[in-house]
Amino acid sequence: MSESMRERPAVSQQFGNAVVSDGSRLFQGIVQGDLHLNLVIPFSRDRDFVERNVILDQVHNLCSQPGSRTALVGFGGVGKSQIAIEYAYRIRDQSPETWIFWVHASSAARYEQSFRDIADFLKLPGRRNPQNNIFRLLYNWLRGEASGKWVLILDNIDNASFLLQNPADRSDRQEYDSDDQTQSQPLFSYLPVCQHGSILLTTRSKEEALKLVERRDIIVPLVRALEYMPLAIVQATAYILQKAPRYSVQQYLEKFQQSDRKKATLLDYEGGQLRRDREAKNSIMITWQISFDRIRQIRPSAADLLSLMSFCDRHGIPESLLRASDEKEVGSEPGPQQQGPALDELDSDEESTDHESQSNSSDDDQFENDISALRDYSFISLSEDRETFEMHSLVQLATRRWLEAKGQQEKWKSEFICKLNAQLPTGEYENWEICRTLLPHTIAAAAQRPKDAVSLLEWAAILYKAAWYLKNIGRVTEAQILAEDAMRYRIKILGHTNEGSLNAMQILGSAEKLLIKVMEGRKTKLGVDHQDTLTSMANLALIYREQGRLEEAEKLQVQVTGTCKTKLGADHPSTLMSMANLTSTYRDQGRWEEAEKLDMQVIEIRKTKLGRDHPDTLTSMANLASTFWGQGQWKEAEKVFIQVMELSKTKLGADHPSTLTIKANLASTYREQGRWEEAENLGKQVMETRKTNMANLASIYRVVEIRKTKFGVDHPSTLKIMASLASTYRNQGRWEEAEKLQVQVMEISKTKVGSDHVDTLTHMNNLGEAERIFEQVMETRKTKLGTSHPDTLTSMANLASAFWKQGRWEEAEKLEYPTG
Numbered sequence: 045m046s047e048s049m050r051e052r053p054a055v056s057q058q059f060g061n062a063v064v065s066d067g068s069r070l071f072q073g074i075v076q077g078d079l080h081l082n083l084v085i086p087f088s089r090d091r092d093f094v095e096r097n098v099i100l101d102q103v104h105n106l107c108s109q110p111g112s113r114t115a116l117v118g119f120g121g122v123g124k125s126q127i128a129i130e131y132a133y134r135i136r137d138q139s140p141e142t143w144i145f146w147v148h149a150s151s152a153a154r155y156e157q158s159f160r161d162i163a164d165f166l167k168l169p170g171r172r173n174p175q176n177n178i179f180r181l182l183y184n185w186l187r188g189e190a191s192g193k194w195v196l197i198l199d200n201i202d203n204a205s206f207l208l209q210n211p212a213d214r215s216d217r218q219e220y221d222s223d224d225q226t227q228s229q230p231l232f233s234y235l236p237v238c239q240h241g242s243i244l245l246t247t248r249s250k251e252e253a254l255k256l257v258e259r260r261d262i263i264v265p266l267v268r269a270l271e272y273m274p275l276a277i278v279q280a281t282a283y284i285l286q287k288a289p290r291y292s293v294q295q296y297l298e299k300f301q302q303s304d305r306k307k308a309t310l311l312d313y314e315g316g317q318l319r320r321d322r323e324a325k326n327s328i329m330i331t332w333q334i335s336f337d338r339i340r341q342i343r344p345s346a347a348d349l350l351s352l353m354s355f356c357d358r359h360g361i362p363e364s365l366l367r368a369s370d371e372k373e374v375g376s377e378p379g380p381q382q383q384g385p386a387l388d389e390l391d392s393d394e395e396s397t398d399h400e401s402q403s404n405s406s407d408d409d410q411f412e413n414d415i416s417a418l419r420d421y422s423f424i425s426l427s428e429d430r431e432t433f434e435m436h437s438l439v440q441l442a443t444r445r446w447l448e449a450k451g452q453q454e455k456w457k458s459e460f461i462c463k464l465n466a467q468l469p470t471g472e473y474e475n476w477e478i479c480r481t482l483l484p485h486t487i488a489a490a491a492q493r494p495k496d497a498v499s500l501l502e503w504a505a506i507l508y509k510a511a512w513y514l515k516n517i518g519r520v521t522e523a524q525i526l527a528e529d530a531m532r533y534r535i536k537i538l539g540h541t542n543e544g545s546l547n548a549m550q551i552l553g554s555a556e557k558l559l560i561k562v563m564e565g566r567k568t569k570l571g572v573d574h575q576d577t578l579t580s581m582a583n584l585a586l587i588y589r590e591q592g593r594l595e596e597a598e599k600l601q602v603q604v605t606g607t608c609k610t611k612l613g614a615d616h617p618s619t620l621m622s623m624a625n626l627t628s629t630y631r632d633q634g635r636w637e638e639a640e641k642l643d644m645q646v647i648e649i650r651k652t653k654l655g656r657d658h659p660d661t662l663t664s665m666a667n668l669a670s671t672f673w674g675q676g677q678w679k680e681a682e683k684v685f686i687q688v689m690e691l692s693k694t695k696l697g698a699d700h701p702s703t704l705t706i707k708a709n710l711a712s713t714y715r716e717q718g719r720w721e722e723a724e725n726l727g728k729q730v731m732e733t734r735k736t737n738m739a740n741l742a743s744i745y746r747v748v749e750i751r752k753t754k755f756g757v758d759h760p761s762t763l764k765i766m767a768s769l770a771s772t773y774r775n776q777g778r779w780e781e782a783e784k785l786q787v788q789v790m791e792i793s794k795t796k797v798g799s800d801h802v803d804t805l806t807h808m809n810n811l812g813e814a815e816r817i818f819e820q821v822m823e824t825r826k827t828k829l830g831t832s833h834p835d836t837l838t839s840m841a842n843l844a845s846a847f848w849k850q851g852r853w854e855e856a857e858k859l860e861y862p863t864g
Contacts, residue, residue, distance in 0.1 A: 084143070084145045084146060084161075084162055084165050085129070085132055085144060085145075085146040085197075086146055087129050089129065089130070089133045090126060090129065093126060093130050096127060099127060100127065100130065100131060100134070103116065103127065103131050103244065104131065104134070107131075107195065107242045107244055108242070110238075110239040110240070110242070111238055111239055111242065112243070113237075113243045113245070114242070114243070114245070115244075115245050115246075115247060116128060116244065116246045116247070117246075117247055117248070117249070124246040125199055125200070125246055127246075128197050128199060128244060128246055131244065132144045132146070132195070132197060135195055139193065141192060142192070142193040142194060142195060143191070143193065143194035143195070144194070144195050144197070145162050145194065145195070145197065146158070146197050146199065147159065147162075147196065147197065147198050147199065148199055148200065149198040149200055149207075149245070150199075150200040150201075150202065151206070155206070155207075155231070159178050159179060159182050160178055162182060163178055163181055163182055166182075166185060168181050168182065179231060179234035180234060182234070183235075183236055186236050186238070186241055187236040187238055191240075192240065193240050193241065194240065194241045194242075195241070195243075195244065196235070196241065196242075196243045196244070197243075197244045197245070198243065198244070198245040198246070199245075199246050200246060201245050201246070201247045202247055202248050202249055203249075204232075204247075206231065207231045207232040208230050208232055265297060332438075332439065332442040332443075332446075333442060333445070333446045333449075335421055335423075336350070336443065336446045339418075339421060339423075342417075343413075343414065345410055345414050346414040346415075346417040346418055349366065349411075349414045349415070349418065350418055350423055350443055351447055351452065351456040351459075352456055352459055352460055352463070353366065353424065353433070353435055353440075353443075354435070354439075354440045354443035354444050354447070354456070355440075355457055355461075355488065355492060356435070356460065356485050356488060357484035357485045357487065357488040358434060358435045358437050359427070359432075359434055359484065360427060360432045360434070360481070361432055361433040361435065361485070362431070362481060362482075363411075363431070363432070364467060365463060365464065365467050365482070366411075366433075366463075367407075367411065415433070423435065423436075423443075424439075454494060454495055454496070454499075457492055457494050458494050458496065458498075458499040458502075460489070460492075461489055461492075461494055461499050461502045462499070462502055464482065464485055464486065464489055464506055465502045465503075465505050465506050467482060468482050468486060468506055468509050468510070469509065470509050470512055470513075471509060471510075471511075471513035471515070471516050472516075473516070473659050473660070475513070476513065476516075476517070479509075479510070479513040483510065483513070483514075486506055486507075486509075486510040487510075489503065490506075490507055490529070493533075497537050500533055500537060501533075501534070501537060503533070504529070504530040504533045504534050505530075507526040507527070507530035508527065510523075510526050511524070511526040511527035511530065514526065515527075516659075517696070518696075518700045518701035518702065520701075563577065563580035563581055563583075563584055566580050573607050575611075575612070575618060578604050578607055578608060578618065578622070579618070581600050581603065581604050582600070582601065582604050582621070582622055582625060584600060585597045585598075585601045585604070585625065585629075586625065589625075589628065589629055589632065594629055594632055594633055597629050598626070598629050598630075598633070601622060601626040601629055602626065604622045604625075605619065605622040605623055605626055608622050614649070615649050615653055617660070620646050620649060620650060620660070620664075621660075623642050623645065623646050624642075624643075624646050624663065624664055626642060627639045627642040627643050627646070627667055627671075628667065630642065631667075631670060631671055631674060636674055636675045639674075640671045640672075640675075643664060643667050643671055644668065646664045646667075647661065647664045647668060650664055656691070657691045657694070657695050658695075659695065659702070662688050662691055662692055662695070662696075662702070663702070665684055665687065665688045666684075666685070666688045666702075666709070669681045669684035669685045669688065669709065670709065673709070673712070673713060673716075676716075678713055678716055678717050681713050682710065682713045682714070682717075685706060685709055685710040685713060686710065688706050689706045689707055704730050707726055707729065707730050708726070708727070708730045711723045711724075711730065714726065819843060822836065822840055822843055
């Protein structure tokens with residue numbers, strides 16, 4: 045055995061009990077008891093040590109894990125060092141072959157001297173050469189497997205800065221530190237992580253401990269983010285160790301979660317001490333891409349299927365979506381996808397001869413064979429329901445990266461969007477089950493905007509239909525985000541007056557100016573009595589009603605109802621909807637008998653046509669209950685509210701906004717009857733449900749994370765959904781969280797586009813600051829440029845937009861339509 049590995053000092057040295065340079069005694073073994081050559085510790089065992097078996101067992105369990113770093117943290121005088129000493133002797137008793145080294149770590153000088161003393165004890169070659177790096181010498185010895193097992197105890201690390209700084213930056217650097225390696229690497233980097241060694245440190249500071257010991261609650265999320273893929277975990281470990289100690293698990297995790305591009309960069313890394321064949325690739329991305337090339341060669345159709353699946357949400361991928369033709373399905377939204385060239389003309393030059401070998405197989409056989417091939421390669425798996433498929437997220441990422449390298453990413457993104465649009469129906473109640481199944485894939489599509497105009501229209505159609513569904517199930521915030529994106533890109537490609545653009549505008553339906561534009565566009569394009577024009581008129585009437593302009597609302601609603609009855613029939617859904625809207629206006633005007641009469645008509649027709657538990661029927665019944673309530677008919681109102689509440693719980697769910705509204709109305713009915721306890725109980729239920737489930741936060745979180753991953757945290761799409769999440773927090777009364785998130789959005793926007801950009805000002809508006817700034821800018825421009833200058837008008841429009849968002853309709857109208 046070589047001297048650098050494990051040369052044993054002479055027995056006489058073991059009992060020499062020499063005094064080392066820092067004044068401590070180096071006990072090379074045990075003064076009393078059996079001979080032991082591997083214990084390098086300047087303290088004898090405390091025979092009066094008070095047993096602390098729970099802590100010692102915890103230390104033993106943690107330190108026994110290969111490559112572990114464990115910290116004992118506590119106030120001065122609580123016995124940290126004594127526990128470490130006792131642990132050292134217990135290891136000596138249990139495992140005599142294990143080396144145990146003690147390092148004084150209270151200062152850089154004592155730390156360095158401890159390393160020198162250990163090097164002297166081990167008689168490491170070159171230790172006396174002042175040009176050699178003593179830390180590197182001991183590091184190399186500790187890392188070598190031939191050295192055997194070891195435990196390194198770092199005592200009293202109350203200030204870890206000297207370990208983390210570059211030696212060249214330290215004021216106490218010794219003359220011997222002339223080695224370039226020493227000057228460029230912190231001392232902490234010379235503490236190896238290996239399977240045959242562990243490190244125990246004592247400190248008063250948890251903060252200092254966390255600098256040197258990775259927290260388990262950080263490591264677990266990283267392993268989870270890597271989805272427990274062994275090669276990915278080993279690769280991440282190699283990357284972190286290569287850059288340690290200036291790079292931590294936390295930093296790796298944060299970088300990994302920033303975007304797909306950052307994630308792919310990390311997973312492309314090759315290096316470290318991976319125990320693989322020298323010709324095998326250590327990069328998980330390269331490893332998988334070799335497999336992709338292989339499957340492309342032997343079964344091109346399976347590679348095509350994998351390419352398509354890489355753009356889906358990774359869970360619950362339905363066979364119907366993968367098999368979908370590119371033709372428009374029944375129930376899909378009319379119009380926009382029919383503009384421009386047919387979708388099957390896209391990339392038609394590449395549909396290929398590679399598949400000729402399978403031309404004799406039926407489509408079913410080919411699909412099943414493709415699925416089997418992908419499962420054999422472990423690219424996909426069956427879900428628990430055995431009806432859908434799942435795909436590892438890192439496989440998805442690697443597949444898309446491979447497609448990008450081959451110049452095929454846009455082709456397969458467009459294919460996915462086309463198939464999803466063909467499968468996704470509109471958001472009527474009858475289609476809810478299909479919409480629910482496809483919603484995760486719709487959200488995935490929303491984060492993958494295509495480049496070509498035809499696919500962009502397909503993408504906008506998906507967003508519109510998803511917004512329709514989300515709005516109907518009560519997830520209004522998400523619906524608004526998707527509808528805004530759909531509207532923006534439809535207008536960009538088709539113009540303001542195209543029917544697809546108007547559809548997207550209509551679903552937003554929150555501003556009078558926007559609805560007037562939709563209505564006038566439809567009047568010009570479709571005619572006054574067209575069903576879509578009537579819908580726009582009905583929506584504008586609702587805005588007038590919200591503003592208290594009841595006569596204007598009634599006038600429009602009477603016109604719409606009359607035209608619908610004539611053109612569509614008395615029992616047509618649009619006719620019934622217009623009658624229900626007119627009923628609400630009558631109710632607001634206190635015209636109870638007229639409201640009740642219309643309510644009854646609508647309910648009876650809807651019960652016959654749609655069924656008693658259809659959401660539209662329930663809405664009509666709730667309206668009738670409100671009419672009873674307005675007339676003081678509490679018992680009648682209570683009876684109907686209870687019926688509607690129970691049906692709504694079953695049909696829509698207990699936490700659906702409509703169910704909660706009905707429950708709140710029932711509570712109000714109890715209160716009017718003096719039934720205080722029942723009213724209070726129901727009111728509390730509504731409040732708690734809204735606190736925990738308002739606007740379906742889990743899905744908004746998902747959209748936030750997807751947009752962060754796909755676009756980066758500073759992308760406008762990411763900032764928009766983050767702002768919407770902040771708005772949801774405000775609606776729940778979670779003011780601190782709302783403000784914290786909104787400030788973050790505002791600061792990122794300031795950095796990205798400037799403090800005076802309209803997006804930044806809009807985010808500031810959410811904090812209550814934009815309005816003041818808009819007013820200040822507007823007044824300054826009026827003075828400097830005049831009221832008719834384009835910049836002044838822009839400022840007035842910005843302030844008006846802020847008023848619209850706050851529901852301050854009259855102030856907005858005054859700015860947009862000034863009278864003098």
